[in-house]
Amino acid sequence: MQTNQTYDLLTQVQRIASGDESAFASLFYQFGPRLHSYLTGITKSETAEEELVQNTFIRLAASFPVDRNSKSFRLDLPGGQQ
Template sequence: MSVTTTYDEASVLQQIAAGDESAFSAFFHHWQPYLATHIYRITESAHLAEEVVQDVFMKIWMTRETLSSVTYIKAYLLTLSRNEALNALKSMMRRLSHEATTENLPPFEAEEPEQHRAFQLTLIDEAIDQLPARQKEVFLLHRHQRLTYAEIAEKLNIGKESVKTHLQLATKAITSHVKGRITVLILLLELQDKNFF
């Protein structure tokens, strides 16, 4: 049975449940823009939203036999996409938290998905701004300008051990800030997921 030109939700759902790929294609094109917007509002990342949309429709196809029993498809899709978006965000936060724990600060040249990297750099920038003036100066010279301990010591007229100490303190403070922010965000996401607010 083929999908008619007019989109008939009940008919399309029955066809998808029976394994009709053309019906699923029509369903995808009908709902994809709406769900993409909904998911973007949750994730605030176009790239992550695109991934979540794909995951949502993959899950729908994998469990297509249950679609014929869905009464309110819009509510079903919103709940499914919200849960997938929150799971994706929590997964990203935990991955960043693990990186901050095991590696202190990941190297700036590490390759990561764009949205993870942008989020991580935002947290690092926040932390750098809160450092004491000398720690911030030493950290930026080392991490951004790639100066060696000796070069920084000469430039700032301080000892190499002082440079090392400032860098250790700065790294510890930045790592603590990133981990703290990620932990709070995970908690907020979990509370939201449990409908506490």
């Protein structure tokens, strides 16, 4: 990963940690398709792939520290359930 991309990703992660939902959606759209493609060769099941991608991002969101001073962070995965 190039330096600018690393910086952009770090900034994006910091925004997510502060409760920025649009930064999380951007991360999902940036990495979700790559993860989905990777899982295609492993699972051979579209349903399993979708569940694994969603679970990955749910766990990712849960791993961020909660900033009690920011607005609440509500996880809505595009095309999925909460």
